Amino acid sequence: MGEFIIKMPDVGEGVAEAELVEWHVKPGDPVREDMVLAAVMTDKATVEIPSPVTGTVLWLGAEIGDTVAVKAPLLRIQVAGEGGEVTAAPMPETVTMDTIEEQSPAAKVESPPSVEVKRPVQPAPVARAxxxxxxxxxxxxxxxxxxxxxxxxxxxxxxxxxxxxxxxxxxxxxxxxxxxxxxxxxxxxxxxxxxxxxKVTGLRRRISEKMVLATSRIPHITYVEEIDVTDLEDLRTTMNASRKPDQTKLTILPFLMRAIVKAVAEQPGVNATFDDDAGIITRHGAVHIGIATQTPAGLTVPVVRHAEARNIWNCATELVRLAEAARTGSALREELSGSTITITSLGAMGGIATTPIINHPEVAIVGVNKIMTRPMWDGSQFIPRKMMNLSSSFDHRVVDGWDAAAFVQRLKVLLETPALIFIES
Missing domain, CATH: 4.10.320.10 (E3-binding domain)
Incomplete structure (x- = not known):
């Protein structure tokens, strides 16, 4: 009998380590070739690690929640014949949001001195049904x-x-x-x-770390403006009533996406990312809009790429596709990264105003609050109008208050006069 040592694979994107979020086996379990042994996570994507051999698990080199270095021993498997060691190849482009938290606790064993594992400081949770x-x-x-x-x-x-x-x-x-x-x-x-x-692990840990990073390093300025969306809602209702069978039903978000495309053309400083370590601001010609989406596993941000090249209907279709992929865990890694500006919306629970946290390293985020019918004075009488607040946050290190206000005011004009959204400049 021989012994195979399986090492942590290189999961790509130049990362040197990954968090172990799930074991599918425990010591003593038989495994077969190509059977999924574990799942590791990096940058909101979970990658499953298959077994390259058939045998019996002898030892697990990490516990759920540990951060394991690439090429560090991950587990040992007893095999028939000669043993050896191998760096497992992760399953290609596997993003499984359902497996981001722990599945089953592995048997606790001592790790050999060669294992490079960073233990989290949180105490291990007591299992409770x-x-x-x-x-x-x-x-x-x-x-x-x-x-x-x-x-x-x-x-x-x-x-x-x-x-x-x-x-x-x-x-x-x-x-x-x-x-x-x-x-x-x-x-x-x-x-x-x-x-x-x-225990805070997986996606929940990633969200926690990113929120701490954003709030500790970015001096936020939040600008709230009310928008009269009465005409926009009338237009949206008309367009939905006449849409083709293959066209996705329009929400307010595709209109806001197209308005952002036009507004950043005049205020390119808000469609940017800021490398605060290097002190470099990168202004992007492409408008990759992240859409904050709540999933069963936690908050993710799928990205509608090149919104500047999409019309209203195409924005709506891509928005629905990505949101569903994020919720079901089928989104690809590149669909969950690379945004240049983000929209966050709580739908009907949007509240009167919010203070959105910027999606680091971006410099701006646009928050959508709920639409409410309110009496508005037109100069001679009160009339019912559909009103909605936009709560937008900016990185005050690189976006001045004047530029932030100019950007939001441009959005206001476009959303209150929605025909302007369709005029090609």
């Missing part, structure tokens, strides 16, 4: 979902012991062993003493 309510979407990796589907198991009835109630393979094993559906007794007015500890 969380029963998903029927209305909740169960948290589980694609592998667990597939197994549950093949076994005819309703994941909403399986108690999850992973972080945030994530269901693991071990949870499925325990559920199948019991052979009965767990009962959930309403607590009524009884006191609740349960405490849940959730």
């Amino acid at each position: 969380v029963v998903q309510s029927p209305a909740d979407k169960p948290l589980a990796s694609p592998a667990v979902r597939l197994r549950a589907q093949e076994s005819g198991i309703d994941l909403r009835q399986v108690p999850g012991t992973g972080p945030a109630g994530r269901i693991t393979h071990d949870d499925l094993d325990r559920f199948l062993a019991r052979g009965a559906q767990p009962s959930v007794t309403p607590a009524g007015l009884a006191m609740k003493t349960a405490v849940e500890e959730i």
Whole structure:
């Protein structure tokens, strides 16, 4: 019998390390060639690592949440014949948002001195079963979902012991062993003493780190302006009523995207990125608009590339496609990076005003608040108008208040007179 050492692969983009976010195996498990062993994450993309050999897992070199250097030993597998070592090749372009949090805790073993692992300072969470309510979407990796589907198991009835109630393979094993559906007794007015500890890993950690980076390094200036979108909403309703069967239904966002394209042509300083370490501002001719999107795994920012070359309908189609890809975890790595300016919208929950945090290293973000019908004075009487606030933040190191205001005021003119959006300059 021999032994194979599988090392952390180079996941691309010039990164020297990646975070381990999921183990599919534990010591003693048999594995076959091409079976997925683990998942690692970098830059909001999760990459699955397959096994290059068939054998039995002897040792795991890291725990979920650890940051592991490229080419560091990741696990050892006992194989028939001679052993060796190999740097595993990651599955190409695998982005799995459902596997960004932990799936199942690996058996804790001592790592050899050669493993380059950065241990997070947070204490390991205590596993607690969380029963998903029927209305909740169960948290589980694609592998667990597939197994549950093949076994005819309703994941909403399986108690999850992973972080945030994530269901693991071990949870499925325990559920199948019991052979009965767990009962959930309403607590009524009884006191609740349960405490849940959730380890911050994967996408949630990336979001946390990026928010800290943005707020600690960028001096934000937020400019709020109200927009009369009555005419825009009338136009949108008319266009939707006459749209072709293959055209996507229009929301307000495609109009805002086209308005941004026109506004940045006059204020190119807001369609930029700032390398504050090198002290270099890069103004972009291309308008790659990031769209902040809430997914089951957390906040992601899919990017509509070259909005300057798209019309209203094409913007709407690409917006829907990317949002769905982000929510289902099928977005590619390049679809989740490279934006030059970002839009954030909470839809009907948009509130009166917000203070958006800039998507570093960009220098501007446009926040959309909810539309409300309000009485507005026209000089002789009050009339009902559909009003919406734009809450936009700018990096005050490189965007002056005057330029920020000029940019927002241009958006205001374009959105209040929507015919201007369609005039080619």
